[in-house]
Amino acid sequence: MLNHQLIFRGLPAALLLLLALPAGAQSFRVQCPTSTITHPNAANNNAEPAYVGPTYTGTSGYPAAPANVNGAIKCQQISGGDGYATMGDGTQTYMFSFGPLSGLADIANGLPGTESPSTFNTTAPAPLQIGDPATTDGMVANTWPSSASLFPLSTSPFTYNGAVGLANDVPNLVSIYDISEVGTTVTVVGNAPLGVAVGDQVVISGQDTTGYNGTFPVTAINVLNPFFAANYAFTYTNPTIGLAEVTASGTATAALTPRINGHVDPRPIMDVGVMNGNIPAPLMAFDEDDEFFLTLTNVGMIMRPDLFEQHTVHFHGYPNASAFYDGVPDASVAINIGASFTYYYLAPDAGTYFWHCHITPPEHLQMGMVGQLYVRPRQNRVPSTTTLGAALAAQQTDLRTACRRPSDGVTPAVTGIPDILCSNPMPAVATTAKGGGKYVYNDGDGSTQYDVEYPIQIHGFDPNFHFVGMTFNPEGFTDMKDKYFLLNGRSYPDTVIPGPLATQSVDGAMHFSQPLSSIINIPAGKKALLRISDLDVSEYQTLASLGIPMKVIGYNAKLLRDQAGNNLYYTTNSITLGGGESLDVILDASDTTKYKPGSVFYLYTPNLDHLSNDAENFGGLMTEVRIN
Ligand SMILES: [Cu+2]
Numbered sequence: 001m002l003n004h005q006l007i008f009r010g011l012p013a014a015l016l017l018l019l020a021l022p023a024g025a026q027s028f029r030v031q032c033p034t035s036t037i038t039h040p041n042a043a044n045n046n047a048e049p050a051y052v053g054p055t056y057t058g059t060s061g062y063p064a065a066p067a068n069v070n071g072a073i074k075c076q077q078i079s080g081g082d083g084y085a086t087m088g089d090g091t092q093t094y095m096f097s098f099g100p101l102s103g104l105a106d107i108a109n110g111l112p113g114t115e116s117p118s119t120f121n122t123t124a125p126a127p128l129q130i131g132d133p134a135t136t137d138g139m140v141a142n143t144w145p146s147s148a149s150l151f152p153l154s155t156s157p158f159t160y161n162g163a164v165g166l167a168n169d170v171p172n173l174v175s176i177y178d179i180s181e182v183g184t185t186v187t188v189v190g191n192a193p194l195g196v197a198v199g200d201q202v203v204i205s206g207q208d209t210t211g212y213n214g215t216f217p218v219t220a221i222n223v224l225n226p227f228f229a230a231n232y233a234f235t236y237t238n239p240t241i242g243l244a245e246v247t248a249s250g251t252a253t254a255a256l257t258p259r260i261n262g263h264v265d266p267r268p269i270m271d272v273g274v275m276n277g278n279i280p281a282p283l284m285a286f287d288e289d290d291e292f293f294l295t296l297t298n299v300g301m302i303m304r305p306d307l308f309e310q311h312t313v314h315f316h317g318y319p320n321a322s323a324f325y326d327g328v329p330d331a332s333v334a335i336n337i338g339a340s341f342t343y344y345y346l347a348p349d350a351g352t353y354f355w356h357c358h359i360t361p362p363e364h365l366q367m368g369m370v371g372q373l374y375v376r377p378r379q380n381r382v383p384s385t386t387t388l389g390a391a392l393a394a395q396q397t398d399l400r401t402a403c404r405r406p407s408d409g410v411t412p413a414v415t416g417i418p419d420i421l422c423s424n425p426m427p428a429v430a431t432t433a434k435g436g437g438k439y440v441y442n443d444g445d446g447s448t449q450y451d452v453e454y455p456i457q458i459h460g461f462d463p464n465f466h467f468v469g470m471t472f473n474p475e476g477f478t479d480m481k482d483k484y485f486l487l488n489g490r491s492y493p494d495t496v497i498p499g500p501l502a503t504q505s506v507d508g509a510m511h512f513s514q515p516l517s518s519i520i521n522i523p524a525g526k527k528a529l530l531r532i533s534d535l536d537v538s539e540y541q542t543l544a545s546l547g548i549p550m551k552v553i554g555y556n557a558k559l560l561r562d563q564a565g566n567n568l569y570y571t572t573n574s575i576t577l578g579g580g581e582s583l584d585v586i587l588d589a590s591d592t593t594k595y596k597p598g599s600v601f602y603l604y605t606p607n608l609d610h611l612s613n614d615a616e617n618f619g620g621l622m623t624e625v626r627i628n
Pocket residue numbers: 080096309310311312357358359364369
């Protein structure tokens with residue numbers, strides 16, 4: 001940002017004029033393929049199939065086709081822009097931030113905004129309003145926050161989880177020059193190419209083409225014909241036979257049916273995305289073996305029209321195959337205002353990660369552009385008839401997932417040097433535990449099983465930095481000092497408000513800019529997984545649990561296990577993380593004599609200066625663990 005100001009001071013006036021010209025056609029676009037090479041059957045890609053064997057087998061190379069199709073396709077769209085959030089002392093704080101542009105109803109209910117293609121590739125049932133989903137959910141600016149009856153908010157009116165902006169493509173239509181049939185095969189020759197593919201639905205209509213009219217799938221394209229080039233013609237199958245040829249009709253047309261292919265209407269994207277930044281950034285969650293298509297749409301920062309900020313998505317500490325989708329602007333691409341870009345990720349290793357914008361990271365992270373993502377293990381998909389040990393042994397036969405330990409004794413035998421970065425060695429002590437549960441990692445012994453999971457993201461905001469960031473002043477990076485400490489974007493007591501927290505923005509609308517509550521509800525006798533990330537750019541953070549011990553089972557998206565297969569889990573009453581670190585912690589409330597329904601425990605920071613909201617001497621990092 002500072003760079004921009006310096007550069008613009010030196011630009012010749014003529015160039016500034018050029019930059020002020022209106023942009024051409026919008027280039028927002030959303031991509032969510034329904035099938036790919038590794039997930040070839042579109043009908044199977046909207047749910048996770050059971051894990052019955054390794055994706056690839058063999059000892060070298062990358063086979064052309066998977067032996068078992070594992071995982072599915074997931075999609076998500078996010079905005080890059082700005083917005084406001086409310087701190088625990090009531091201060092409205094300006095942010096550079098990401099907001100949800102898919103899964104809006106799920107995000108409002110504290111869930112990830114990651115969706116299957118069948119949900120993502122849908123158009124909104126009703127026009128989206130500025131401030132949605134808060135507007136449709138009935139949040140009215142002048143009634144808040146005076147009415148306590150608003151909590152918990154009803155988030156039921158707004159149910160749309162598709163990609164904001166998706167619109168049916170303008171259907172191509174050509175006039176038909178000639179239509180004829182041999183048997184049931186109809187050949188259509190247009191006066192121009194229709195641009196169809198085999199399998200597309202075409203609508204034939206005309207006053208003199210009775211019998212031919214209707215909607216049919218295309219059976220062949222590039223059909224040789226006596227009139228025009230082959231790409232003007234296609235065929236379809238018509239059960240009505242014996243129809244006469246119609247040539248040079250005055251009314252007959254062939255049209256593609258309207259379809260979703262990634263074209264968007266920019267208006268709903270701007271209506272929903274502008275000034276709709278969230279803290280934390282929209283939650284993402286997918287499964288090992290998935291292909292994840294993440295579209296970032298840069299809607300611009302309305303409060304800083306002097307800036308031309310690009311944004312990117314960087315999956316931090318994530319096993320990315322290529323720098324192209326890594327989001328480091330020097331090594332890949334950055335997304336301009338008014339543009340969309342779809343990132344592509346595979347999901348090789350389960351765990352808790354985070355993601356952030358990689359443009360001027362100290363600035364954009366402090367201003368709010370950071371959030372969590374997590375990958376569920378393939379062990380969650382092991383059928384209840386299969387032992388977890390057998391399923392993990394099957395993973396050792398896939399070069400992508402093998403630990404390559406000859407001592408594992410799996411078939412076929414694993415040879416070569418053990419992989420010291422291996423994530424999931426076979427457990428030292430075999431068990432007969434079977435699949436069917438929820439696990440944090442591919443443990444092979446069921447030791448990371450849990451019942452309910454909660455992302456616990458720790459952020460910090462420096463109010464001075466946010467203020468000068470809003471008021472066109474250069475920010476003091478070396479003076480950065482957080483004064484608000486946030487769990488899932490909220491300070492206590494906001495952390496124990498259920499449902500989304502809304503803030504009125506400068507557009508006059510209420511926005512769900514802090515959608516994620518921090519209340520940890522554990523059903524009596526069950527175990528909760530806390531996915532704890534420190535996303536603070538300036539502080540170490542400590543969290544303590546009073547009453548329920550914390551069992552730490554993973555660190556920085558790796559199962560705590562040595563290469564001999566011994567679990568290195570430990571039990572503690574507090575954990576400390578540096579910025580960018582994560583821990584997977586299980587709160588075990590299965591002893592119902594100790595953890596009775598109705599009891600409340602606390603998760604809080606013993607760093608007493610972090611139990612504050614700027615000048616207020618209470619608040620900050622604290623929330624409740626409730627046994628239900
Ligand atoms: Cu950014």
